[in-house]
Amino acid sequence: AAIPLTLDALRSAYAQGTSPVEVVAQVYDRIDAVADPGIFITLFDRAQVEAAAHALGAYDPNLPLWGVPFAIKDNMDVAGEVTTAGCPDFAYTAEATSTVVQNLLDAGALLIGKTNLDQFATGLVGVRTPYGAPLNSIDPDIVPGGSSGGSGVAVGHGIVTFALGTDTAGSGRVPAALNNIVGLKPTLGSLSATGLVPACRTLDTISVFALTVADAYAAFGVAASYDAADSYSRAIGIAPLAQPAPYPVIAIPSPDSIRFEGDTAQAASFASVIEALQEQGAVIREIDFSALYDVAEMLYYGPWVAERYAATEALMTTNPDALFPVTRKIISGAEALTAVDAFKGLYRLKDLIRKAEPLIDGCDALCVPTIPTFFTVAELEADPIGPNNKLGTYTNFVNLMDMCGIAVPAPPRSDGRPGSVTFLASAGEDAKVASLATRVEAMGTRTLGATDWARPAAPVLAAPCSSAIQIAVCG
Amino acid sequence: AAIPLTLDALRSAYAQGTSPVEVVAQVYDRIDAVADPGIFITLFDRAQVEAAAHALGAYDPNLPLWGVPFAIKDNMDVAGEVTTAGCPDFAYTAEATSTVVQNLLDAGALLIGKTNLDQFATGLVGVRTPYGAPLNSIDPDIVPGGSSGGSGVAVGHGIVTFALGTDTAGSGRVPAALNNIVGLKPTLGSLSATGLVPACRTLDTISVFALTVADAYAAFGVAASYDAADSYSRAIGIAPLAQPAPYPVIAIPSPDSIRFEGDTAQAASFASVIEALQEQGAVIREIDFSALYDVAEMLYYGPWVAERYAATEALMTTNPDALFPVTRKIISGAEALTAVDAFKGLYRLKDLIRKAEPLIDGCDALCVPTIPTFFTVAELEADPIGPNNKLGTYTNFVNLMDMCGIAVPAPPRSDGRPGSVTFLASAGEDAKVASLATRVEAMGTRTLGATDWARPAAPVLAAPCSSAIQIAVCG
Numbered sequence: 001a002a003i004p005l006t007l008d009a010l011r012s013a014y015a016q017g018t019s020p021v022e023v024v025a026q027v028y029d030r031i032d033a034v035a036d037p038g039i040f041i042t043l044f045d046r047a048q049v050e051a052a053a054h055a056l057g058a059y060d061p062n063l064p065l066w067g068v069p070f071a072i073k074d075n076m077d078v079a080g081e082v083t084t085a086g087c088p089d090f091a092y093t094a095e096a097t098s099t100v101v102q103n104l105l106d107a108g109a110l111l112i113g114k115t116n117l118d119q120f121a122t123g124l125v126g127v128r129t130p131y132g133a134p135l136n137s138i139d140p141d142i143v144p145g146g147s148s149g150g151s152g153v154a155v156g157h158g159i160v161t162f163a164l165g166t167d168t169a170g171s172g173r174v175p176a177a178l179n180n181i182v183g184l185k186p187t188l189g190s191l192s193a194t195g196l197v198p199a200c201r202t203l204d205t206i207s208v209f210a211l212t213v214a215d216a217y218a219a220f221g222v223a224a225s226y227d228a229a230d231s232y233s234r235a236i237g238i239a240p241l242a243q244p245a246p247y248p249v250i251a252i253p254s255p256d257s258i259r260f261e262g263d264t265a266q267a268a269s270f271a272s273v274i275e276a277l278q279e280q281g282a283v284i285r286e287i288d289f290s291a292l293y294d295v296a297e298m299l300y301y302g303p304w305v306a307e308r309y310a311a312t313e314a315l316m317t318t319n320p321d322a323l324f325p326v327t328r329k330i331i332s333g334a335e336a337l338t339a340v341d342a343f344k345g346l347y348r349l350k351d352l353i354r355k356a357e358p359l360i361d362g363c364d365a366l367c368v369p370t371i372p373t374f375f376t377v378a379e380l381e382a383d384p385i386g387p388n389n390k391l392g393t394y395t396n397f398v399n400l401m402d403m404c405g406i407a408v409p410a411p412p413r414s415d416g417r418p419g420s421v422t423f424l425a426s427a428g429e430d431a432k433v434a435s436l437a438t439r440v441e442a443m444g445t446r447t448l449g450a451t452d453w454a455r456p457a458a459p460v461l462a463a464p465c466s467s468a469i470q471i472a473v474c475g
Numbered sequence: 476a477a478i479p480l481t482l483d484a485l486r487s488a489y490a491q492g493t494s495p496v497e498v499v500a501q502v503y504d505r506i507d508a509v510a511d512p513g514i515f516i517t518l519f520d521r522a523q524v525e526a527a528a529h530a531l532g533a534y535d536p537n538l539p540l541w542g543v544p545f546a547i548k549d550n551m552d553v554a555g556e557v558t559t560a561g562c563p564d565f566a567y568t569a570e571a572t573s574t575v576v577q578n579l580l581d582a583g584a585l586l587i588g589k590t591n592l593d594q595f596a597t598g599l600v601g602v603r604t605p606y607g608a609p610l611n612s613i614d615p616d617i618v619p620g621g622s623s624g625g626s627g628v629a630v631g632h633g634i635v636t637f638a639l640g641t642d643t644a645g646s647g648r649v650p651a652a653l654n655n656i657v658g659l660k661p662t663l664g665s666l667s668a669t670g671l672v673p674a675c676r677t678l679d680t681i682s683v684f685a686l687t688v689a690d691a692y693a694a695f696g697v698a699a700s701y702d703a704a705d706s707y708s709r710a711i712g713i714a715p716l717a718q719p720a721p722y723p724v725i726a727i728p729s730p731d732s733i734r735f736e737g738d739t740a741q742a743a744s745f746a747s748v749i750e751a752l753q754e755q756g757a758v759i760r761e762i763d764f765s766a767l768y769d770v771a772e773m774l775y776y777g778p779w780v781a782e783r784y785a786a787t788e789a790l791m792t793t794n795p796d797a798l799f800p801v802t803r804k805i806i807s808g809a810e811a812l813t814a815v816d817a818f819k820g821l822y823r824l825k826d827l828i829r830k831a832e833p834l835i836d837g838c839d840a841l842c843v844p845t846i847p848t849f850f851t852v853a854e855l856e857a858d859p860i861g862p863n864n865k866l867g868t869y870t871n872f873v874n875l876m877d878m879c880g881i882a883v884p885a886p887p888r889s890d891g892r893p894g895s896v897t898f899l900a901s902a903g904e905d906a907k908v909a910s911l912a913t914r915v916e917a918m919g920t921r922t923l924g925a926t927d928w929a930r931p932a933a934p935v936l937a938a939p940c941s942s943a944i945q946i947a948v949c950g
Contacts, residue, residue: 055823062587177862199819202821228829228833231822231825231829232825306813306815306817306818310815310819311815323686334814334815335813337813337814337815338781338809338810338812339809339813339814339817339820340781340788340812340813341783342778342781342818343676343677343778343781343782343817344785346677347677347706349783353706354703
């Protein structure tokens, strides 16, 4: 029988003598069984990964990711491999491995391949790719989610323990909601962007998909490092995952402002999660989400689309037909924008954040539905932009507001589709949102991703750590 | 005999029975004696200010600025008065008083008038105004400095105790150097911008000119308040002025990178200040200033000029001839800039800051000449842009790097012109740079501004306060 690819299960298997080559075999068997050619843009040769597994030598429990298979979105560099960013005409062979991937390899992880994505990480659907879109791991009629679609689907199928995505508008969270997995979107700057093809350089972060919160957080902790070579890197201490505070104050969208696009099953799922949190002691504060939606709208209709243009300028100016049609259409919106527009956008963002601050002040976190509803592949074919933007309802504002977040599976909805909520908090509060997510993760009954692996017991977490207290010493 | 208009001398006079009406009389007598119609754009009627002095009632030593005369740059609103920003066609009558001015009035200060400026605060020379430029208070051949020219000259002449300027590129520091006074440029966001005509909204701050460091810092402390209505306001605690640390580490431009435009007297003046600081215990670290100069250059040649366009857009698009010719020329540079250019500018700034960080890390402050050299009014008439930009050598990078600073008079140069250095440090370190400035202020022998008032004894400062120590409490 297959080993469930959680970290605990893998470590336990390795401690009992399983060889990483056996795990590699399981990974490739699973890939064969899934038989979805849209997941990987580059799948490494089995022999190549087996060689890497052999090279690990004897099991070393001190290497936190020893023998752990993972995949990365194909907008990150691996030395000697092609990076496409989902665009054949953009593709190049990388000379160096991106810093985050190297951190993971150094911790013993085994890289399996590079996954499909919405071209240039522009989209939340996963079907904006000339490489043939991956299928949603749970329901092939539904979009896989994007832009980190291949990574989300790979984890959903239990092909790998974790996979890196990136997240500018929600690309690290929407696929999690659609594939019944965890999507950890770190504080901007905590993971180095060296070796990453930018989408919006001021708003990008690498993100982590995994089957459990503990696994996502563990990979995040290994991946994070301050990188002087990345001007947007920040020195952010990664706190250990601890128990959530007993009575967290959690803000949710008010009944007047919450959006489900008419999806009553999604509304009921969210309500039941909030009710359960409340029963566990959470203090729920309903807030008007208008200012947050206004921020969200700025991500594509404000000046930040110019960052996508800056990242693709060589193609956009010399060979725009090289881009996927809808991607080109979105990015070309930047051509009409002036520097004055850019600064006006920055002013408006500041004004909207100021408007939202009193609503959020004093809360430990926000909790939102990760997505308002589900969309089918057919719906995206009919309208490539509208449903995409709706999927970003609860994700688009997050990086503009410099928040961190984590999408976590909730019990299945009444119709069997996966439930998912996202916790959001200020930059640096990654541990806090992850700890809150462990509460939702433990609710109800379900399997992991699209697999038949039972959800493991809740992780044993350290006692809660109070916030840092600042004292001044005068003498 | 005139009362020296320092806070201590004024408070002492008031405590001994002097009436604020007498001080108002001194102010207007001084204005008459100086006889420079270029200082004020709006000089309030003497009767109006006398009425305000009468309205103060009995001396109240608990009001920190009771009876203290001050002026403001004419880009700040006072209810019922005209704001021009140095442009007659832009002028409007303000409905409300700007937050910072109201804070000062509430503390008992007496507002005398609104001062001349480089139009739209664009310039460092003080002669880019259609209202007739003020004359430098010390040498009328030399430019008064700008953009806060009238405010700098008013303080230099001892007309008022302090005057507000604004500082985007150095407008709160360059006039200080040229008029032998103190120019305190606070941390961005510590003084509210509500009621201020913006220059570059992301980089503007109101600033304070005074005859002494203690007076500038006292006015700053009163002026500062968090303002929810200003989206760029930040809640920054204003630390009390304390003694500088005994062995501060101070970075200065390396001999290879320091710029004096051939002015050997300025070089000698700066060297002697640094030597004296060193004798007092400072540890001097010479650093390559190239990255800082590159940042400085971006202020006018990078995208930030688009912020000036955003602030003057109504005129620039409908009536550009309403602008002063050189001002129009500079601001129209924004017309060629795209949103892509704007974001590329932000990226480059981040990269340059990252390059400068290792040079600055571990230093308590930077110390620079406030200006590299002096320029005459005639030189500006011949070339309105070149000398202006050179005056910004040591000021233009500061707000882009989110630093605070203070320009402080040094002993006169060998040719009698005023000496001036500026201390700079990270956002929030206003007290630290001001405390270092008190050391330079006490050096040598000189009078205050252009007056014959002797420099008072150095202020008695509290013991140094160590930096805050952050501890985390886990339980």
